[in-house]
Amino acid sequence: MTNAKKALLGASTVILLIVCVASSFLARGSFSDVNEAGIDKLAYLSSPLSSYEFSEDKDAVAYVNEQFESADLIVACSYTGTRRYSRHAFVSEVEVNRVLKGSLASDSCVAEVIEPVTVVRDDELGICLAPDATYIYGAPMMVEGGSYMLFLRACKGDGAATRYTFVDSPFSMIRLDGDPCTQGMDERYLAKDELKTCSIIVDGEQTGAVYAAAVEEILNRVSKE
Secondary structure, rough: OOHHHHHHHHHHHHHHHHHHHHHHHHHHHHHHHHHHHHHHOEEOOOEOOOOHHHHOOOOOOHHHHHHHHHOOOEEEEEEEEEEEEOEEEEEEEEEEEEEOOOOOOOOOOEEEEEEEEEEEEEEEOOEEEEOOOOOOOOOOOOOOOOOEEEEEOOOOOOOOOOEEEEEOOOOOOOEOOOOOOOOOOOOOOEOOOHHOOOOOOOOHHHHHHHHHHHHHHHHHHHHHO
């Protein structure tokens, strides 16, 4: 290979690397822009809660017992409207109105909750929201002013004393205002405004009925404590 060809090959490699790096930064930048200003315009790639995710040998009471035992912290709270995108998930701020189990790690009534929703690029929709692959129970994101019951675990290892993650369960986020358990849609994606009043997306009436029965048991148990 002549020196001229070697030089041309080297220059082509450098240009390719620059293009790849630039594309990476542009992709990250677009995601950052969405987080700050455009999140309300994004569609949500739905992953409906399925009847396959419920065990036939469990009743509503069993789910409730499991739910309460697995949480470090259970709170009634409202979402403040403040969130940021970090490590492929949204860190969202809630104002705690009542602690139902455990205690907050600080004297503040404000806590940060990591919502298992990420920003993805879809062939049809472009940039959109989707549930994290490790949490696919159909729960949408919290909406500003919405009231919720959250079942949480302390977030370890990031130095944030008041940061929590959801318990890995379909019942980890329950709407306390409006109907907490109906959406009943099995579509590939939903517009953001279709998610404002629901706490879960289900694949059909049977799944919704199982979910609703467990939610009712949860709310009854909380009202007695």
